[in-house]
Amino acid sequence: MTETIPELVKRFTEGDSDAFAELVSRYQKKIYHLAYQILGNHLDADEVVQESFVRVYRKRKDLARVTNFTSFVIRIATNYSIDLVRKRRGHNQVSSDPTLMPGDVQVELSKNVSTPREDFENKRLMEEIRRALDTLPPRQKITALLHDVEGYSKPEIAEILECPEATVRSNLHIARTKLKKILKKRLS
């Protein structure tokens, strides 16, 4: 039987390093995916994955008080990603540079056999979505990503971002309004 997250967290806080390794393997893809969406490149996403878990490990004594491990770990990853976004800003933001899109990695969209033209179209669409998201301030962008891309509910996002649900709603509304304007051609 697969162990539940609370069971793993309990074992981890009791000092079981295998439980920690299992938590890493259960959450690393989720965190990588989110961080990649926020930062737009593999290197930064990788840094977020590593640093988030090292921080979870350091904060293990706090875990007894944590009611929702998912929100806890996603919050750490989100906060670190926001820090990186701010750090990268002014350093010629990596995510908005299309030449740095990894050309050799398999794009999920084009997993089915696709023509080079479709492949090109997919990449162009991905880049367009990313650029649109990059125009938003970090909190709005992350709210939109968590909700519309990663599928978290509004109460979950409120917990992750440590803000009232009303703030989540208004950030999401503003983000969507801006994105609808920017991506207008793609929406008709």
Added chain:
Amino acid sequence: MTCRTFQSLLESFADNELDPSQVAQAREHLKSCDICREEYTSTLALKQLLSTPTVPDPDPGYWDEVTDLILARSVRSTSEYFREPGPAARPGLFDSSLTRATLSVAASLAILFMALFLGETHESQADRIAMTEQAMIETSSMVALINSDSEETMWTPEDQQRLTGCLTIMGPPGMMGRLTDLSDLTGVE
């Protein structure tokens, strides 16, 4: 339903958060209002567009590699703090930073009491101050020692008890008030 009401419910509608009666009213409004329908359609289209996968898969070996790196940076680099069952798992008396800290406090207390005692009997005030200063230096080195690895240290209840006892005899807050706050020493960042 008015356009205003519909607009206020639009996102909840698009996110499937309305109750059935509100859904029925919203649908009814859409039948007769082109502007709201267009707005609603574009919200749904945006949600659809954003759900387009835009994250390329990393190399197949990446997940195992990154798990290894994380374990190396956390568990393996601080494995002595993961107390496993068995007598060998506990660090020796003088290996423990807590023991060192406790001894350090004890030493500084001894010096402090000596300073006060001697001061009362026959030493000059200057000597007393010098010795008190020495005690403060000793004490601050203990603080530095504790702070330097408090983040990585998993105090056991006995450790905490020893530390509390040790700090209690240091008396009221003041010059060393900071030391009496146990949470300072055991809390995390």
